[in-house]
Amino acid sequence: MTSRSPLAGFRVGVTSDRRSGDLIDALERRGATVMHAPIMMIVPVAEDDELTRDTAAIIDAVPDATLITTAYGMRRWSEAADACGLGEDLMEALAASRIFVRGPKARGAVRAAGLDDVGISADERTASMVDMLLAEGVDGLSVAVQLHGYTDGPQLERLRAAGATVLTVTPYRWVKPEGAETKVPRLVDAICNRQLDVVTFTSAPAVEALFTTATELGRFEALVESFGSDVVAAAVGPVTAQPLISAGIEPIVPNRFRMGALIRLVEEHLSTHQVLGFETALGEVEIRGHSVTLAGRQALLSPAPMAIFRALADAGGAVLSRHELCQRLPEASGTHALDMAMSRLRQNLPDPELITTVVKRGYRLNV
Secondary structure, X not given: OOOOOOOOOOEEEEOOOOOHHHHHHHHHHOOOEEEEOOOOEEXXXXXXXXXXXXXXXXXXXXXXXXXXXXXXXXXXXXXXXXXXXXXXXXXXXXXXXXXXXXXXXXXXXXXXXXXXXXEEOOOOOHHHHHHHHHHHOOOOOEEEEEOOOOOXXXXXXXXXXXXXXXXXXXXXXXXXXXXXXXXXXXXXXXXXXOOOOEEEEOOHHHHHHHHHXXXXXXXXXXXXXXXXXXXXXXXXXXXXXXXXXXXXXXOEOOOOOOHHHHHHHHHHHHHHHOEEEEEEOOEEEEEEOOEEEEOXXXXXXXXXXXXXXXXXXXXXXXXXXXXXXXXXXXXXXXXXXXXHHHXXXXXXXXXXXXXXXXXXXXXXXXX
């Protein structure tokens, strides 16, 4: 059984603020149901006095080397410097500095500013840029680092430990957007209750902020458990993925660290791992995310009924006892919870006869 909408039946959480419209539109065009909960947003340039102070300090220092980590950061830094009358001075200081870039997009932004670089990270990681500098030696040198909203402390410490004077600038800083106080807790609940199939992350600060909210709600362990079983974390690149990995969560990450690649990876992963088709006595059935389709009739199921149906589908017609089905429920596992979930399942399925009761033994799929 095939679907013209590759993400039909799937529910995706989107955590980004910047460019979230493009991501949401792309997912919805593919049939996904999207829950948008922007966790962090970037402070407007006009309100960022710290950026002006850090820019002036770098201009005064005329650093020996400069690390540019993101294209957006380079453009924003240049625009902010122009806005406060420091644009020409910044370009002169950077032109006198040896510039290293974290990837092709950062290199493009540097060259668009009329500058050139002397080295590029092969894997688009800050650690690789630092490796290049340390191989040359930085003792007694000044190094400016354009941060990207998520301070990579260990890399800065590596430079300092090798004798460098490190100056940092953060062209974009993160704050909570309006409405985050209600939307983010709802996102935490949706993840913990297995109401989403995938959650996308495009910045490391958003991951950290989600973890902070989950901790405040007393649900951090439940959040990590959900990401380890039924909910997939999708990160746009290794920097964004790092706080997830540190928490014991293994995200999916595209080979190319771009929004389009992230969307394609989500589609491919769900289509490969979360779509199940099989024959029953009533016809062909397809499970896609939170939906069950039988002979063209689709039903959306909540997490507990879906967990039971997936268990019966995995059993392939074998009888599962009530105890075994209780073990598959995402939260409460008592017999009352099972009875309630089984009742909702039969009410919502395209045909309740997909489930057969085997007296005194349990339930099975009607194959």
